[in-house]
Amino acid sequence: MPNIVEQLRTEGYAIVRGFFAPEDMQRVGAEVDRVYREGLRHHATYRDRNLLFEVLDDPHARRRVVLQAHWTAWINPYLESLRRDPRYLRVLEPFLGADIRQMTHQIHWKPPGAKYTFYRYHQDARFRNAAATRNMLESTVTTGLAIDPQTAENGALRIFPRSHLRGYLGLSEDGTIMTGETPDEALQRAGLDPQAAVTCEMQPGDLLLWTLYTVHGSGPNRSCGERRFMINSYVRAADSERGEWAFRNGVSTPLGPEPEICKYEQLRERPGPFYVEDDWTEEAQAGQR
Numbered sequence: 382m383p384n385i386v387e388q389l390r391t392e393g394y395a396i397v398r399g400f401f402a403p404e405d406m407q408r409v410g411a412e413v414d415r416v417y418r419e420g421l422r423h424h425a426t427y428r429d430r431n432l433l434f435e436v437l438d439d440p441h442a443r444r445r446v447v448l449q450a451h452w453t454a455w456i457n458p459y460l461e462s463l464r465r466d467p468r469y470l471r472v473l474e475p476f477l478g479a480d481i482r483q484m485t486h487q488i489h490w491k492p493p494g495a496k497y498t499f500y501r502y503h504q505d506a507r508f509r510n511a512a513a514t515r516n517m518l519e520s521t522v523t524t525g526l527a528i529d530p531q532t533a534e535n536g537a538l539r540i541f542p543r544s545h546l547r548g549y550l551g552l553s554e555d556g557t558i559m560t561g562e563t564p565d566e567a568l569q570r571a572g573l574d575p576q577a578a579v580t581c582e583m584q585p586g587d588l589l590l591w592t593l594y595t596v597h598g599s600g601p602n603r604s605c606g607e608r609r610f611m612i613n614s615y616v617r618a619a620d621s622e623r624g625e626w627a628f629r630n631g632v633s634t635p636l637g638p639e640p641e642i643c644k645y646e647q648l649r650e651r652p653g654p655f656y657v658e659d660d661w662t663e664e665a666q667a668g669q670r
């Protein structure tokens with residue numbers, strides 16, 4: 382563990398190998414597939430407070446796909462306890478202490494044959510309410526659990542080492558991070574060498590850690606298999622006004638009776654349930670012009 386702490390601080394990312402055992406990952410995979418089937422029942426992106434299914438008819442795959450599901454802890458008891466499994470505390474405590482809230486809980490799919498399976502380079506700090514989080518670099522840790530093997534071919538996460546030390550760089554701010562691409566010149570303008578990106582190849586059960594300022598993105602899934610990835614992001618409770626409890630005084634803490642709105646402040650006015658009408662795909666955007 383000392384190596385992990387050192388590496389995340391100096392490099393802006395670290396990989397905990399064998400974080401979960403193969404038996405755990407069998408179950409995680411089965412529950413995540415169950416969530417996928419649940420998502421497919423919606424004709425479009427659906428939201429009910431923090432719970433979200435990002436659903437679209439993919440123009441290449443020519444079928445309905447689910448790209449992300451957020452906070453499925455509300456509909457899946459196994460995933461509810463997984464997000465606050467004591468093994469997460471063991472990894473997080475050296476960074477965040479024993480009082481930890483959770484800001485994101487996301488499952489990502491890159492359905493084989495689909496068009497929208499890549500993420501432009503960005504820093505996750507962009508998606509946070511800076512007013513609600515203090516010391517964002519040190520007070521947060523984002524984790525990515527490999528459910529399938531993560532490979533260059535299927536669109537493993539790519540990271541720029543030490544980019545977290547450069548502050549907020551404003552990459553890919555023109556629209557969504559799931560359309561277009563990041564030109565080398567944009568990286569160079571931000572002081573990054575396009576050749577320096579590292580592909581985080583992982584086995585099922587490995588856990589990637591990164592910071593809200595680490596520049597990262599991922600390529601499309603060019604394989605014919607699944608690429609399932611689970612992102613949980615945590616914050617030191619003393620530095621955050623937001624988030625669901627994960628650990629209080631080191632004790633794993635279940636969700637309460639009502640959701641705490643985490644990331645999307647608009648949900649305070651309009652908590653849902655509702656379908657999201659605006660469609661960010663290039664096809665829909667072209668149709669609107």
Ligand SMILES: O=C(O)CCC(=O)C(=O)O
Nearest residue numbers: 489500505538598599610
């Ligand atoms: O699933 C991925 O490859 C990464 C997605 C990502 O970076 C994000 O949603 O912020």
Ligand SMILES: [Fe+2]
Nearest residue numbers: 503504505597
């Ligand atoms: Fe990200």
